[in-house]
Amino acid sequence: MREVCDLVVVGAGPGGLAAACRAAEAGLDVLVLDAQPEPGGQVWRGEARQGSNRLARRWLTRFSASGARFRPGARVIAAPEPGVLLVEEGPSSFAVRYGRAVLATGARERFLPFPGWTLPGVLGVSGLQVLVKDGLPIRGKRVVLAGTGPLLLAAAATIHSHGGEVLYIAEQASAASHWGFALQLWRQPAKLLQGALMSAKLVSVPTSTDAWVTAAEGERRLEAVRLSVRGREEHLHCDYLGAAYGLVPNLEVARLLGCETTSGAVVVDDRLQTRVPKVHAVGELLGIGGVDQALVTGELAGLVAAEQPVPLALERSWHRVRTFAAQLARHDAPRAELLRLATPDTLLCRCEDVPMSALEGCQNLREARLYARLGMGACQGRTCGTAAQTLFGWTGEDVRPPCLPARIGSLRLPSDVSSTPTRES
Amino acid sequence: MREPALKNASVVTLRINGREVTVPVGTSVAAALAMTDSFVSRADLSGRPRGPLCGMGVCFECRATIDGVPEVLMCLTPCREDQTVVTDA
Amino acid sequence: MSAFDCVIVGGGIVGAALADVLSAEGVSVALVEARSIGTGTTACGMGHLVAMDDNAAELALTAWSVALWRELADGLPATVEYDACGTLWLAADDEEMAAVSAKVANYRAAGVRAEVLDSAALYEAEPALAPGLVGALRVPEDAVLYPPVAARTFALRAQARGARLMTGCQVRELRPGGVVLANGEVLTARHVVLAAGVASPLLCPGLPISPRKGHLLITRRGAPVVHHQLVELGYLKSAHGTDGASVAFNAQPRVTGQLLLGSSRQPGDGTREVDAALLERMLKRAAMFLPGLDGLQALRVWTGLRPATPDGLPLLGPHPEKPWLWLACGHEGLGITTATGSARLVADQLLGRASVIDARPYSPARFLSASGREVAHA
Numbered sequence: 001m002r003e004v005c006d007l008v009v010v011g012a013g014p015g016g017l018a019a020a021c022r023a024a025e026a027g028l029d030v031l032v033l034d035a036q037p038e039p040g041g042q043v044w045r046g047e048a049r050q051g052s053n054r055l056a057r058r059w060l061t062r063f064s065a066s067g068a069r070f071r072p073g074a075r076v077i078a079a080p081e082p083g084v085l086l087v088e089e090g091p092s093s094f095a096v097r098y099g100r101a102v103l104a105t106g107a108r109e110r111f112l113p114f115p116g117w118t119l120p121g122v123l124g125v126s127g128l129q130v131l132v133k134d135g136l137p138i139r140g141k142r143v144v145l146a147g148t149g150p151l152l153l154a155a156a157a158t159i160h161s162h163g164g165e166v167l168y169i170a171e172q173a174s175a176a177s178h179w180g181f182a183l184q185l186w187r188q189p190a191k192l193l194q195g196a197l198m199s200a201k202l203v204s205v206p207t208s209t210d211a212w213v214t215a216a217e218g219e220r221r222l223e224a225v226r227l228s229v230r231g232r233e234e235h236l237h238c239d240y241l242g243a244a245y246g247l248v249p250n251l252e253v254a255r256l257l258g259c260e261t262t263s264g265a266v267v268v269d270d271r272l273q274t275r276v277p278k279v280h281a282v283g284e285l286l287g288i289g290g291v292d293q294a295l296v297t298g299e300l301a302g303l304v305a306a307e308q309p310v311p312l313a314l315e316r317s318w319h320r321v322r323t324f325a326a327q328l329a330r331h332d333a334p335r336a337e338l339l340r341l342a343t344p345d346t347l348l349c350r351c352e353d354v355p356m357s358a359l360e361g362c363q364n365l366r367e368a369r370l371y372a373r374l375g376m377g378a379c380q381g382r383t384c385g386t387a388a389q390t391l392f393g394w395t396g397e398d399v400r401p402p403c404l405p406a407r408i409g410s411l412r413l414p415s416d417v418s419s420t421p422t423r424e425s
Numbered sequence: 426m427r428e429p430a431l432k433n434a435s436v437v438t439l440r441i442n443g444r445e446v447t448v449p450v451g452t453s454v455a456a457a458l459a460m461t462d463s464f465v466s467r468a469d470l471s472g473r474p475r476g477p478l479c480g481m482g483v484c485f486e487c488r489a490t491i492d493g494v495p496e497v498l499m500c501l502t503p504c505r506e507d508q509t510v511v512t513d514a
Numbered sequence: 515m516s517a518f519d520c521v522i523v524g525g526g527i528v529g530a531a532l533a534d535v536l537s538a539e540g541v542s543v544a545l546v547e548a549r550s551i552g553t554g555t556t557a558c559g560m561g562h563l564v565a566m567d568d569n570a571a572e573l574a575l576t577a578w579s580v581a582l583w584r585e586l587a588d589g590l591p592a593t594v595e596y597d598a599c600g601t602l603w604l605a606a607d608d609e610e611m612a613a614v615s616a617k618v619a620n621y622r623a624a625g626v627r628a629e630v631l632d633s634a635a636l637y638e639a640e641p642a643l644a645p646g647l648v649g650a651l652r653v654p655e656d657a658v659l660y661p662p663v664a665a666r667t668f669a670l671r672a673q674a675r676g677a678r679l680m681t682g683c684q685v686r687e688l689r690p691g692g693v694v695l696a697n698g699e700v701l702t703a704r705h706v707v708l709a710a711g712v713a714s715p716l717l718c719p720g721l722p723i724s725p726r727k728g729h730l731l732i733t734r735r736g737a738p739v740v741h742h743q744l745v746e747l748g749y750l751k752s753a754h755g756t757d758g759a760s761v762a763f764n765a766q767p768r769v770t771g772q773l774l775l776g777s778s779r780q781p782g783d784g785t786r787e788v789d790a791a792l793l794e795r796m797l798k799r800a801a802m803f804l805p806g807l808d809g810l811q812a813l814r815v816w817t818g819l820r821p822a823t824p825d826g827l828p829l830l831g832p833h834p835e836k837p838w839l840w841l842a843c844g845h846e847g848l849g850i851t852t853a854t855g856s857a858r859l860v861a862d863q864l865l866g867r868a869s870v871i872d873a874r875p876y877s878p879a880r881f882l883s884a885s886g887r888e889v890a891h892a
Binding site for chain 1 (some may be wrong): 448449452453455456457459460463464465466469470471473474475476477478479480481482483484485486488492494500501502503504510
């Protein structure tokens with residue numbers, strides 16, 4: 001099976017949708033791939049079905065009308081040569097021949113280990129939010145949220161609006177940094193308003209800065225959590241815990257293609273082109289920056305891919321969102337206490353059941369992988385590798401195919417691909 | 426066997442570990458798992474229970490055999506009528 | 515300045531095994547590794563401990579080494595994952611089956627247990643194999659293990675006896691009396707052993723070692739499809755051919771329930787990127803032997819660089835023109851297997867005593883003396 005297109009967009013979140021719309025409207029044949037069953041990515045999850053977010057509805061409607069093709073449930077697994085992607089989709093696979101690519105693979109949450117974090121009922125903050133959007137029954141259920149940043153309030157709002165009882169919102173940042181961040185938002189009035197609106201609905205929920213989860217408790221399932229709140233311990237019985245600390249970009253496809261990355265972001269020029277010819281990167285891949293950055297950079301990349309002129313207003317927006325993203329990055333680092341919650345028995349690698357104690361004597365990620373099996377399981381180190389980078393400063397290894405587990409059959413090259421000459425180094 | 430005339434287009438009924446669950450269209454299998462007795466998707470190497478974590482196809486905790494296909498991530502799979510889900514638990 | 519009896523340059527499995535053997539003899543040793551113990555080429559291979567009979571010298575070294583591993587096995591931690599699963603050399607046609615008869619005689623003459631399986635016995639042993647195979651040679655005492663932890667085990671045992679372990683420590687220069695580290699520090703030693711695999715020619719120009727790139731694939735955990743290490747007899751043509759790229763079917767069940775799949779050879783290629791076209795050839799070949807292959811879940815694909823000499827035998831012994839320098843490198847695809855025997859042969863020569871097997875076929879002089887150089891460039 002084979003797809004041919006002028007532009008392939010990997011990821012159907014705001015960034016990918018914006019790029020696809022602009023490029024398709026300019027006449028390019030655009031193919032959009034996403035692992036999810038519907039467009040919208042994480043931040044607009046569920047909007048395609050039953051939208052309440054007007055911005056999301058506008059872009060999803062525009063996407064439907066744009067002429068771009070969408071293949072849901074599609075995961076990029078290999079890039080055997082420039083201009084070709086191998087994609088796994090359900091029980092089969094196909095190759096994509098593309099002229100240009102826009103990588104819009106978004107972000108995932110940063111999980112840090114703490115006692116009990118592997119109990120069923122413990123999820124990410126965004127993880128719990130999207131499950132609720134996807135129909136998790138939450139009405140009357142007691143929920144504790146622990147994490148950092150605007151995502152906490154967004155998740156709380158979703159849970160609250162679906163009838164969940166948010167018992168506590170624990171923000172790990174200190175009051176000083178939290179309010180400093182808020183004060184700086186005066187330069188980004190839209191964000192300030194967004195934050196205030198979200199806060200208003202939740203005015204009765206106990207929240208605190210300098211607060212985090214120290215342990216999740218339960219026999220076969222989550223039953224209660226222990227929180228540290230400004231030095232005091234709190235003990236809360238609950239049904240779900242959302243606990244994750246910030247976001248990290250999904251760089252795997254970009255690195256598979258050979259894009260240069262620095263400080264956890266893809267290196268791009270002012271036209272969002274990576275070091276790999278004809279490959280652009282947008283959105284969270286440039287550094288966590290939220291919906292605004294995704295839309296602005298997505299539009300820009302879509303226009304560049306279609307060789308269209310970039311309006312001055314869009315250039316100015318690009319500057320504005322870059323400033324906000326830089327501010328966000330300064331407030332993102334989890335505090336030191338979060339790095340010491342795990343005990344020797346606490347698992348670090350969930351896929352291979354590797355406890356913290358197994359890492360004794362390991363000095364870097366390669367040793368931890370080879371001696372202790374860290375990251376050698378199904379998630380290919382996405383969960384534990386991110387945690388290890390935060391906990392120990394260990395940086396990652398090269399990304400090789402398959403960049404997600406895939407059937408061996410999906411790695412087989414279609415005949416027209418394997419007959420082309422091997423690429424030059 | 427359901428009569429077509431009585432079928433409600435806004436819900437679907439699937440089977441998770443042998444138990445029938447009826448959910449609104451658009452519900453993910455991972456979300457539907459919560460409607461069964463346990464929110465457990467698999468057992469780890471020591472037999473301890475695990476459930477969905479990330480909700481977005483990254484952590485691989487929520488894998489199950491769906492309609493005979495193994496290693497499918499429940500959080501990325503919408504519920505469908507007559508779907509059969511067997512978790513690794 | 516630090517002084518040792520012996521500085522070993524290179525912390526792969528060969529260097530680590532040598533450190534283990536020498537330290538057990540009371541020799542003061544420094545094991546110097548640029549990155550981490552057992553994480554280079556050692557970590558890239560299959561960990562197959564295999565008696566190979568392509569020539570008498572190879573059979574002598576591998577048979578002895580496999581037996582040494584067997585003796586060590588009980589003392590190795592479980593994390594080394596030693597598993598005496600045995601090897602099946604698969605015969606796809608009558609010609610290969612005839613080769614099986616010759617091999618079984620060779621192995622038995624060398625004291626290696628071996629038996630011939632006809633096709634019925636083969637399919638009883640390995641029902642997952644594709645139909646049409648004629649039979650196999652079974653070598654039951656071959657084994658597999660997990661090389662990075664094996665290398666680390668050797669290094670830590672040496673360290674427990676007083677050996678100095680220096681990781682993250684690049685060597686800049688070898689000289690009579692010791693080595694100079696990249697940071698300028700000098701380690702003095704009566705003997706310097708070069709066990710740096712593909713990097714060896716950088717420290718000793720003129721060594722006839724060139725890279726031979728290989729690819730491997732590992733599947734996810736799940737029911738193992740096979741019970742032995744499976745190798746097609748065509749592997750021997752691949753391993754010992756000297757021209758273009760080749761692939762040969764090679765599969766190993768791991769204790770985790772994963773399947774490790776190989777193999778490929780690209781002589782002279784020292785790059786690390788996965789070569790999609792060669793991976794395709796390797797998978798296509800493997801699918802001919804394991805029909806269910808396409809449905810298995812691939813978890814990782816990687817490459818490794820085997821250090822190859824012109825005759826496929828390692829360099830084990832003194833450099834003919836530099837009596838202070840000893841070589842323990844150039845093991846191609848048999849570094850894991852022969853780490854035990856190689857360590858003993860080099861230790862024996864360092865300590866001036868006779869070896870259990872004749873060390874002459876592995877003598878560096880065969881390439882590095884004046885007459886040897888003519889041979890090497892032939």
